[in-house]
């Protein structure tokens with residue numbers, strides 16, 4: 437990961453906001469070391485970040501130079517800090533990978549309760565929609581079946597959906613793909629080369645981290661505050677890292693569930709333009725607003741910056757088994773994305789495209805069902821966690837598919853290890869980190885039925901007891917999904 441410096445003021449603010457008042461008898465340098473260690477563990481300060489010099493942090497904290505020197509020495513001793521010639525003191529995460537690997541999907545049909553996956557089952561009526569689509573194939577079998585950018589009737593419907601969300605779109609701006617992840621790979625192919633830097637929120641969707649790294653690009657992490665995406669921090673990170681591409685999930689972010697408001701979207705658009713950076717905006721979870729009575733959906737980020745490349749997907753709105761998504765690109769970028777497409781694959785199966793067209797026509801009813809299901813599951817999960825694991829902290833997102841929980845101790849990997857023998861599969865927090873850490877966090881999706889989740893929380897409470905009582909094991913290189 438490319439190194440990014442953090443200012444002394446930012447470190448001082450983070451320490452003040454997250455470290456409890458000094459414990460009596462604990463020397464000040466140990467308090468600062470412990471505070472910094474926690475900030476690394478919960479992903480607010482990323483692996484590879486350059487800390488301020490001792491002198492600068494001394495001034496920002498208003499303590500003595502020996503206090504800061506002592507804190508840095510403790511961190512160096514414990515493997516959290518490396519001194520690099522010319523780079524000062526750089527954060528390292530002992531025993532942990534710099535981030536997890538991609539998540540491997542399971543079919544969700546086995547004995548194990550799969551909480552490593554944030555993906556709902558198909559809504560009722562899916563088989564019938566496929567049957568209708570089979571009948572519709574009659575119009576297509578006389579042709580070659582090759583539609584590398586998608587059938588016109590599907591691209592028109594996808595474009596019309598953007599228009600109803602406040603973003604007028606020409607169907608020629610749409611390229612259908614086999615899912616949003618394939619759309620990301622396509623965009624990366626078309627837009628960047630090896631060694632380029634791509635800024636990503638941390639935590640973020642693990643398979644997107646893997647897609648960026650496998651494209652030969654270098655990831656730059658932007659720690660997400662619980663309050664959401666900070667446009668100033670985004671701009672600073674773009675400037676410091678010279679990243680010209682940013683991958684963002686502004687709608688019910690995976691895994692945090694954060695929904696970026698319209699004002700912030702405007703500021704993000706301006707920051708991107710000032711830094712000559714283009715955003716790939718992944719809207720896979722964007723249709724999953726649950727609290728429709730309380731929250732008005734902000735307009736798409738591309739409304740605020742017409743250079744944005746948007747990724748969409750049928751996977752969460754409808755069903756992951758469809759394997760259909762799309763890229764919406766500014767018209768001048770379309771030819772090079774089409775070119776990239778032609779050497780990747782030659783399109784999405786016609787049958788699945790016809791299914792998507794029908795589902796888009798019936799979107800209102802499908803979403804109503806999805807919303808009711810997610811509301812039941814989210815609220816049941818929240819209730820069960822408050823009841824059985826009251827010291828886990830989380831905000832309740834207004835939509836999306838998961839809760840991002842802060843654990844009272846950095847034992848996420850141990851929790852996953854302890855949960856598996858109890859029949860619960862989980863992804864550790866570190867799998868979502870761009871720059872390590874996040875051992876204090878775990879994502880709990882609410883895509884499964886409410887009763888299943890309530891039962892699973894019983895298991896999680898038992899697993900958590902085992903995790904806090906057992907020995908600390910470094911986070912494993914996670915190989916895990918959605």
Ligand SMILES: Cc1ncc(COP(=O)(O)O)c(C=O)c1O
Nearest residue numbers: 615616617641690720749751918
């Ligand atoms: C943000 C995000 N993007 C993309 C995907 C994968 O989407 P698709 O199935 O369309 O490839 C997921 C799945 O969880 C996701 O959360």
